[in-house]
Amino acid sequence: MEKLVSLCRRRGFLFQSSEIYGGLNGFWDYGPLGVELKRNLKDAWWRDMVAAHDDLTTHAGAPGAYEMTGLDCTIIMHPQVWKVSGHYDLFADVLVECKESKKRYRYDQVRCRWIDGTGMHLPGSDQQYATEQVKYLIATVAENEAEDLEKRAMKLLKVRSKDKDSLKWIDGVTTLDQIDTQDFDKVFAPEATKLGTFGEPRDFNLMFESHAGALQSEDNKVFLRPETAQGIFVNFKNVTDSSRVKVPFGIAQVGKSFRNEITPRNFTFRSREFEQMEIEFFCHPSQSQDWYKYWRDRRMAWWQSLGLSGKNLILRDHHPDELSHYSTGTADIEYAFPFLPEGEYGELEGIAHRGDFDLRSHMEGKLDPNSCPLTVQLGEDGKPVHRGSGRDLTYRDDITNERFTPHVIEPSAGADRGALALLCEAYHEDTAPDDKGQDQTRVVMRFHPRIAPVKAAVFPLVKKDGMPEIAQDLYRALKKKFPAFYDEKGAVGRRYRRQDEAGTPYCLTVDGQSVQDQTVTLRDRDTLEQVRMKLDDVVEEIERRVTGSC
Ligand code: ATP
Numbered sequence: 001m002e003k004l005v006s007l008c009r010r011r012g013f014l015f016q017s018s019e020i021y022g023g024l025n026g027f028w029d030y031g032p033l034g035v036e037l038k039r040n041l042k043d044a045w046w047r048d049m050v051a052a053h054d055d056l057t058t059h060a061g062a063p064g065a066y067e068m069t070g071l072d073c074t075i076i077m078h079p080q081v082w083k084v085s086g087h088y089d090l091f092a093d094v095l096v097e098c099k100e101s102k103k104r105y106r107y108d109q110v111r112c113r114w115i116d117g118t119g120m121h122l123p124g125s126d127q128q129y130a131t132e133q134v135k136y137l138i139a140t141v142a143e144n145e146a147e148d149l150e151k152r153a154m155k156l157l158k159v160r161s162k163d164k165d166s167l168k169w170i171d172g173v174t175t176l177d178q179i180d181t182q183d184f185d186k187v188f189a190p191e192a193t194k195l196g197t198f199g200e201p202r203d204f205n206l207m208f209e210s211h212a213g214a215l216q217s218e219d220n221k222v223f224l225r226p227e228t229a230q231g232i233f234v235n236f237k238n239v240t241d242s243s244r245v246k247v248p249f250g251i252a253q254v255g256k257s258f259r260n261e262i263t264p265r266n267f268t269f270r271s272r273e274f275e276q277m278e279i280e281f282f283c284h285p286s287q288s289q290d291w292y293k294y295w296r297d298r299r300m301a302w303w304q305s306l307g308l309s310g311k312n313l314i315l316r317d318h319h320p321d322e323l324s325h326y327s328t329g330t331a332d333i334e335y336a337f338p339f340l341p342e343g344e345y346g347e348l349e350g351i352a353h354r355g356d357f358d359l360r361s362h363m364e365g366k367l368d369p370n371s372c373p374l375t376v377q378l379g380e381d382g383k384p385v386h387r388g389s390g391r392d393l394t395y396r397d398d399i400t401n402e403r404f405t406p407h408v409i410e411p412s413a414g415a416d417r418g419a420l421a422l423l424c425e426a427y428h429e430d431t432a433p434d435d436k437g438q439d440q441t442r443v444v445m446r447f448h449p450r451i452a453p454v455k456a457a458v459f460p461l462v463k464k465d466g467m468p469e470i471a472q473d474l475y476r477a478l479k480k481k482f483p484a485f486y487d488e489k490g491a492v493g494r495r496y497r498r499q500d501e502a503g504t505p506y507c508l509t510v511d512g513q514s515v516q517d518q519t520v521t522l523r524d525r526d527t528l529e530q531v532r533m534k535l536d537d538v539v540e541e542i543e544r545r546v547t548g549s550c
Contacts, residue, residue, distance in 0.1 A: 325370075
C-alpha cells in the first residue's frame, strides 16, 4: 500500500487536499492522471447504467425490460428531507474519546488485544511489579496493527526490544465495541500514556451542518447531503409527471456526498467528502425480489468487467440478522483492499432492497424503522416526530389501473472507493528490458484500457530527421478521439517506463523506418509485444482496442 500511495502522489493520481498547509484529514484532491481515471469510472457507470441502456430489450437475468433515467440534485436540500429520512435522528456512528489525548475514535474501529501483565512492570511505575494476576487491553488504530500493538505493549509494560518475545498475548485481535465498558479502566488507548482514558461510547451524527442565508439560527440550519439517494426519492413525482417513464424504471445520480467521519483513514477509502454513483430502481412489490437479485448480480458483473475480478472481489449477502425488517435483502460488493488484514474486505457498493420505506416516509412522515408493519413514529403529543410532505407518491399503472407504492432496489456505489480499488488492482511490479536489453524491475499500472487515464503515448525515436513531425501529427489525430500524450524527452526506454507507471496501454514509436514507409511500432503495455503497423491505421486500431475491450 505504501508503494501505491507514493506512486499516486509522484505521478499525480492523488494529493492530500490543501497539502501546502499541512493537509486536511479526510479530504483528497485528484491530480492530472487521477481526474481522468475517476472521470472514466463515472462515465463508464453512467454510460452502462443510463445512456446506453436499451429500454426495449429484456437483459439477461432481468424479470423484464425497464427504463433508466437520470437526475442531478442539489447538495443542500430542505432540512425536512433529512428529518424524515431518519438521518437527522439516526445517522450516527458511535465514538469513544480519549480524555488524555482528546482524540476521538470510531468505537468499532479501535482494534485491541488482551495481554497478560502478571509479573511485569506496573504501568506508570519503574520499580513495582504486578504480583497478582492482571491483564490489559492494548488498543491501536494504526495500519501496521501488529507492530503497533507490540510497540505499545512494550511501552506500557516497560519491556525492552530484546525481550519482546516475553510478551504474553491472550487471544487474537478484537474491536473495542466487543469489550465490556466495565473493562475500560484496563484499556491503553492508542495515543495515551496512561491506562483507562476512554470515556463512555456515545453517538455522533455524521452530517455536516451549515446555514442557508445571512442568519445563523436553528431555523435556517441546513445539512450537506450524506448520500445522493434522498434527492431521487423527493423527485420521484417530478420525474414520473414530467417524463413518460413507467414502473419498472430507475433513476441514477452521480454526485458529492459528505460525512463527518470520526476517523477518516485508509487513503481515500473513508473520506469526509466523496462521490457516490447511486440508482433508485422503482418496481412493483410482487417483482421486487427478482429485481433485487438482478441488480445484485448485474452490479457485481459490472465491476468485474472493469478488471476487478478473481479472489479480490466478493459479493457478500447480508445475514438475515443484519437486515432491517423492511428489507428482504442486502448484499455488499467488497474488495480486498491491501490496507486491510489478510482475509478482510471493504465495501465498494451496497445493493439494498428497501421496500416502500423511503417513498412512504416522504409521504407520511418519519417511519419507525423498528415497527412491524412500518408505522409513523409518533411523539408524546401523538403527532409525527417528523412530518412528511403529505404529497401522494404512489403510482398508478395505467394498464391495470392498480395504484401502489413502488418498492425500491438501491445499488449504491462509491466512485472514490471504486477508483481506489482500480488503482490497487492495477499496481504490478515485473521485469522488462531497458534500452540496453538488461532486465529491470518496472512498476506498471495495468488499468483496463477503458478506464486508463491516457490511452496512447506517441514518441519520436529521436528529435530530428522528420520523426517529430510525423509523431506530432499522429498525436493530434489521436487526441481528437481520446486522451493521448506526446513525449520526445530522454531515452525511449525511460519514456516507456513513465507510461507504464501512468497505466497507458499503448505506446507508438516513430523511427527512421517510419519516415521511409509510413509505419510505426505499437507496443502493448502488458504483453510488451511490439507490432509494426501502417500510420494510417493507428487511430482506428487504438480505438478498436480501447472500445473493443468494453
Ligand atoms: P461504511 O460501512 O464503509 O461506512 P456505508 O455502508 O455507510 O459504508 P453506504 O451508506 O452504503 O456506505 O454508501 C454507499 C457507498 O458510498 C459505499 O459502498 C461506499 O462506496 C461509499 N462511501 C460511503 N461512505 C464513504 C466514505 N466515508 N468515503 C468514501 N466512500 C464512501
